[in-house]
Structure formats: structure tokens, C-alpha cells
Amino acid sequence: MDRIECQWCRAQNQTGRTNCTTCGAPLDTKDLVTDSGWAEAPRLRDMTEFRFSNSACQIEGEIVPVAELALAQGDSVFFEHHVMLWKEPQVPMSALNTGGGMKRMLGGMPHILSVAHGPGRVAFSRDHAGEVVVLPLHPSMELDVREHAFLAGTHSLTYSFVRIKGLANVLHGGGGMYIDRFVTHQEPGLLLLHGYGNVFQKMLQPGEKIMVEPGGFLYKDSSVTMNAVKQNVKTGLMGGHSMYLAEMTGPGRVGIQSMYVHHGSE
Amino acid sequence: MSMPPAQGAYTCPYCRLASGGADRTCPHCGAPIDVRLKVSDSGWIEQPPIRDMARIRFSRSTCQISGEYVPVAEMGLHDDDWVYFSHHVLLHSDPKVRFDNMPMKGAWKRMRAGMPLVMMRAQGPGHIAFSADHPGETLAVPLAPGRVIDVAEHRFLVATGNVAYDWQNSNVWFTTPGDDNKEEWHYPLGQTIDQFAVQGGNGLLLLHAPGNTFIRDLQPGQRILVQPTGLIWKDQSVRMFLHFEYPHGNYWYSSAKWQAKTTWLVLEGPGRVAVQSVFERPEPTGTVRRSSGATTQYW
Numbered sequence: 001m002d003r004i005e006c007q008w009c010r011a012q013n014q015t016g017r018t019n020c021t022t023c024g025a026p027l028d029t030k031d032l033v034t035d036s037g038w039a040e041a042p043r044l045r046d047m048t049e050f051r052f053s054n055s056a057c058q059i060e061g062e063i064v065p066v067a068e069l070a071l072a073q074g075d076s077v078f079f080e081h082h083v084m085l086w087k088e089p090q091v092p093m094s095a096l097n098t099g100g101g102m103k104r105m106l107g108g109m110p111h112i113l114s115v116a117h118g119p120g121r122v123a124f125s126r127d128h129a130g131e132v133v134v135l136p137l138h139p140s141m142e143l144d145v146r147e148h149a150f151l152a153g154t155h156s157l158t159y160s161f162v163r164i165k166g167l168a169n170v171l172h173g174g175g176g177m178y179i180d181r182f183v184t185h186q187e188p189g190l191l192l193l194h195g196y197g198n199v200f201q202k203m204l205q206p207g208e209k210i211m212v213e214p215g216g217f218l219y220k221d222s223s224v225t226m227n228a229v230k231q232n233v234k235t236g237l238m239g240g241h242s243m244y245l246a247e248m249t250g251p252g253r254v255g256i257q258s259m260y261v262h263h264g265s266e
Numbered sequence: 267m268s269m270p271p272a273q274g275a276y277t278c279p280y281c282r283l284a285s286g287g288a289d290r291t292c293p294h295c296g297a298p299i300d301v302r303l304k305v306s307d308s309g310w311i312e313q314p315p316i317r318d319m320a321r322i323r324f325s326r327s328t329c330q331i332s333g334e335y336v337p338v339a340e341m342g343l344h345d346d347d348w349v350y351f352s353h354h355v356l357l358h359s360d361p362k363v364r365f366d367n368m369p370m371k372g373a374w375k376r377m378r379a380g381m382p383l384v385m386m387r388a389q390g391p392g393h394i395a396f397s398a399d400h401p402g403e404t405l406a407v408p409l410a411p412g413r414v415i416d417v418a419e420h421r422f423l424v425a426t427g428n429v430a431y432d433w434q435n436s437n438v439w440f441t442t443p444g445d446d447n448k449e450e451w452h453y454p455l456g457q458t459i460d461q462f463a464v465q466g467g468n469g470l471l472l473l474h475a476p477g478n479t480f481i482r483d484l485q486p487g488q489r490i491l492v493q494p495t496g497l498i499w500k501d502q503s504v505r506m507f508l509h510f511e512y513p514h515g516n517y518w519y520s521s522a523k524w525q526a527k528t529t530w531l532v533l534e535g536p537g538r539v540a541v542q543s544v545f546e547r548p549e550p551t552g553t554v555r556r557s558s559g560a561t562t563q564y565w
Contacts, residue, residue: 032318032319032332033319034330034340034395035321035328035330035393036342036393036395038395040318040319040332040333043334063335129335129336129401130335131335196336197333197335197336197397197399198332198333198334198335198336198337198338200332200333210360210361211359211361212357212358213356213357213358216357216358216397231365243353245359247361256357256358257336258333258335258336258337258338258357258397258399259399259400260354260357260397260399
């Protein structure tokens with residue numbers, strides 16, 4: 001039987017489908033790639049539906065999109081409590097302690113994640129203009145995501161975090177940047193992110209480098225290394241300030257957003 | 267550094283440069299060619315957004331616009347080409363692109379006005395991308411030799427190396443009584459205005475406009491009133507000054523001078539003006555003491 005491969009998540013789909021069953025990406029439109037190799041994240045059509053485990057996710061709206069999940073019995077998702085837009089009353093909730101409580105609080109990050117369990121419906125929104133980025137994760141994958149971009153993750157994902165010092169603190173007055181790390185083990189998982197503005201992804205070859213504005217960084221494979229690199233360009237009246245960029249080195253994929261977000265310093 | 271020669275059968279209504287017309291978009295400004303001109307009944311032309319992934323050519327380099335919410339302008343710079351920009355709009359760059367400073371005059375005044383003190387220069391070869399960090403449209407304004415345009419502050423994104431940059435005091439201001447009877451100064455258009463002109467061949471200027479963009483060609487002496495923060499750019503030939511309108515009070519003892527007034531920016535032709543549909547909420551200021559020159563209307 002002929003199959004259509006989704007160019008975003010590489011899942012196989014039956015012919016005749018107009019959007020991917022695994023990530024919702026349109027299958028009947030041409031992929032948009034810039035001359036330098038940045039692929040634009042698929043613009044999910046309003047009311048696009050796709051499946052994970054025994055549950056379903058529907059993306060609603062296009063300017064400030066909402067991800068509505070219909071959770072099956074036995075499935076659950078975790079998220080930062082303030083991104084929950086609504087839920088059905090019978091959806092059970094629990095908490096997931098992330099560790100690092102005081103440090104995360106000082107960094108403006110939640111130290112407890114909320115968990116919603118099926119059966120029932122729950123919906124999430126990041127409350128800003130942008131795109132929902134759907135990232136199905138195959139077993140044994142590790143993905144690093146910038147702070148405050150994570151919308152929801154399925155129960156099969158393991159969550160941890162690291163703090164990158166020096167990345168966003170010089171230019172933006174913050175205390176560094178938290179990176180959320182999501183790992184899959186035996187089961188596949190689904191990660192929903194919110195990208196501020198438009199989202200682009202590039203696959204870096206081993207040793208290939210790209211310089212990215214730290215606020216524009218959205219996610220990367222854990223195989224991609226990220227270092228703060230000082231650019232020798234003075235911007236201050238007295239010449240005391242310099243510019244820092246994130247140097248990303250492959251192999252692996254890098255995702256960026258076109259709005260620069262520095263929540264920690266706002 | 268120059269734009270490709272402007273020859274051909276099609277003249278773009280937005281940038282007024284000619285091309286072959288065989289492409290779906292204008293090679294000089296990226297405007298779609300295969301869509302109908304949208305003109306409001308009053309004569310405003312809606313500038314269509316540049317299509318996702320549309321390419322603009324300048325000199326031996328290209329500029330590709332990607333994304334539709336918060337568009338990104340990605341430039342593929344040839345060895346001989348360079349662009350300048352304010353450092354905070356840089357999104358990503360190839361490591362081989364070379365950066366240096368482009369100092370500007372009047373650092374103290376610019377700092378007080380909240381404007382960047384130093385522009386950065388990026389020299390090809392390599393790819394470099396810019397984003398204005400706000401939802402809206404990227405506007406490509408190709409500039410022919412001899413043409414000078416005034417651009418409202420904070421609208422500038424990036425320009426090719428042959429576009430000369432200067433700035434002036436906007437000279438659009440008024441004062442009102444403040445605390446302790448001190449004068450409070452207001453700059454409805456901002457304290458400064460950017461000026462761009464071209465030396466040598468044609469140049470390319472990219473601006474960012476929040477919301478939608480509309481353009482209009484004013485005849486000599488023709489006037490239009492716009493919200494001051496709605497202005498994106500205008501030809502240097504277009505004159506501008508303030509206009510205060512006081513609505514009539516509800517009662518016979520209502521004094522018009524205490525009513526909330528409307529502060530307009532008057533644009534007087536000849537020349538082209540461009541406005542955006544997003545603007546700051548105007549302040550309902552009271553009595554005007556002094557101004558840079560304004561007309562007044564009591565209704």
C-alpha cells in the first residue's frame with residue numbers, strides 16, 4: 001500500500017490524508033524551506049486533529065492557538081499550571097515535583113508541574129501570538145527546550161531540567177536560562193511547545209555551526225551543543241557592553257522562533 | 267551595491283519599479299504581482315503582505331521573507347555586499363558573516379530618545395536573518411538615487427550598504443502644564459525621525475510595520491490627518507505638523523479647552539505616505555501651551 005511520509009515528523013500516513021495522524025502537519029502543501037536551509041514549522045490548520053497513545057489532540061485557532069486534548073483512560077499529560085485554559089470537571093489532577101524548588105522559583109520557573117489524567121478533556125494555551133509546535137518523540141530521544149516554551153508533554157516522557165549560565169544574563173540582565181529536557185525510553189511520546197511568532201527548524205550536520213540570538217532559541221536535540229559566544233561589537237556609549245549569541249554545533253536539529261523572549265528579565 | 271536594472275513590462279504599484287512581470291512577486295520589493303490592487307473608497311492602497319518565502323534581489327545578494335506572524339528577513343549576502351541594522355533585530359547568522367560597528371552622530375540625544383546608539387554592519391559572504399520581534403509585516407522599500415524618505419523611529423529593520431542613514435529631530439511637539447506648573451513635553455511622533463537616501467545605484471530598505479500597511483500618494487497641497495504613531499514613512503517632500511481638535515461640550519458651560527482633545531498629525535503633499543493599522547492609544551491631554559506649529563479646530 002502506498003504511504004505518504006510526513007516531512008515534519010517522518011511518520012507514515014495513508015494516501016489521501018490531508019494532514020499527518022501523528023503531528024497534524026498538512027500533507028497536501030509544499031514544505032517551505034529558506035535558502036539557508038531553515039524549514040518553516042508546519043502551519044497547523046484550524047481544528048486539525050491527530051492522535052497519541054489512545055488519546056487525541058486538536059489544535060484550535062491560528063493567532064493564539066489552543067491545544068485541546070481528549071485524554072483516554074490511562075493516559076495523562078503534564079504541564080505548567082498557568083497554561084491550562086479549561087478542563088472538564090471530572091478530569092483528575094495531580095502534581096509532579098521537579099526538584100530544585102527555591103532555585104527554580106527565583107528563576108521564575110514553576111517547581112511543581114501539574115498532571116491531568118484521562119478520561120476527559122483539557123485545553124492549553126500559552127496566552128501569546130505564535131504557533132503550537134508538535135514534536136512526536138520516538139523511543140530513546142532527548143530534546144532540550146528553552147524555558148517557558150513547553151505547553152504539555154505525555155506521560156511517557158521523563159522531565160528534567162538544566163540551568164545554562166551565561167547565555168542570557170549579560171545582554172538581558174537575567175540569571176541564566178533554564179532548559180527543560182524531555183527524554184523518551186521504551187515508549188514514544190508527544191511534546192507540545194508554543195513558539196512565539198513563527199518557528200523554523202534546521203538540521204545541523206556534525207560540526208556544523210549556526211549563531212542564534214539566545215531569545216530566539218526554542219529547542220534542540222541534546223546532541224547539539226550550545227555555547228554563549230561573545231561578539232566583539234560594542235553597543236554602549238562607554239563601550240562597556242558586548243553582544244552574546246548562542247553558538248549551536250551539530251549534529252542534530254535546532255528550532256528557533258522569530259520573537260525574542262526573555263521572561264526571566266522582564 | 268545596487269539593485270538590478272529596472273526594466274520590463276510590469277511596473278509595481280507599491281515600489282514603482284519595473285520588472286519583467288513573469289514572477290509571482292516583484293523582484294524589487296517582494297509584493298505579489300498576481301493579486302488585484304486593493305484601494306479603499308477614500309484612496310488608500312492596501313499593501314499586500316509579502317508572501318511566505320518570497321525573494322527580493324539586491325546587488326548580487328538576495329533577501330527572503332519567511333513566516334507570516336512575525337516575519338523573518340533572511341539575507342544571502344554576496345562577498346561584496348553588506349547591510350546594517352540595530353543589534354537587537356539579529357536572529358541568526360552563519361559564523362562566517364563578519365560584523366563590525368557603524369557609529370552614529372548624536373549619541374547622547376539618541377540615548378535620551380531611546381534609539382540605538384550604534385548600528386552593526388554585516389559583511390558577506392553568508393546568510394544572516396533579522397526579525398523585528400513583533401507581529402506585523404515586513405516592508406521592502408527599494409530606493410532610487412535621489413529619493414529621500416523619512417521613517418518613524420523604531421520601524422527600521424535593515425538596509426543595504428549604499429543606503430545612507432541620517433536622523434533628525436522630528437520637530438513635532440507640544441507642551442502642557444505639568445506638576446508644579448512646569449511644562450510637560452510631548453512628542454507624538456517620537457523625538458527623532460530617521461532619514462534614508464541612496465548613493466550610487468538603487469538600494470533596499472526593510473522596515474517593520476505592526477498590523478496592516480496602507481499607502482497613499484498625496485497631491486500638492488492635499489492634506490490628510492493621521493494618528494501620529496500610525497505613520498511608518500513618508501517622502502521627504504511631504505510636510506507634517508500637528509492639528510488639535512476640540513469636541514464641543516455637552517452643556518452651555520462646558521469649556522472646549524478642558525475637553526479631551528484629539529491630536530492629529532497632518533501630512534501635506536506632494537508625495538507618498540505609508541501608515542500602519544496599529545498605533546498607540548493617544549493621550550487625552552489638556553491645554554496646549556506651546557507647540558512646534560499646529561492648527562486648531564474647535565467644534
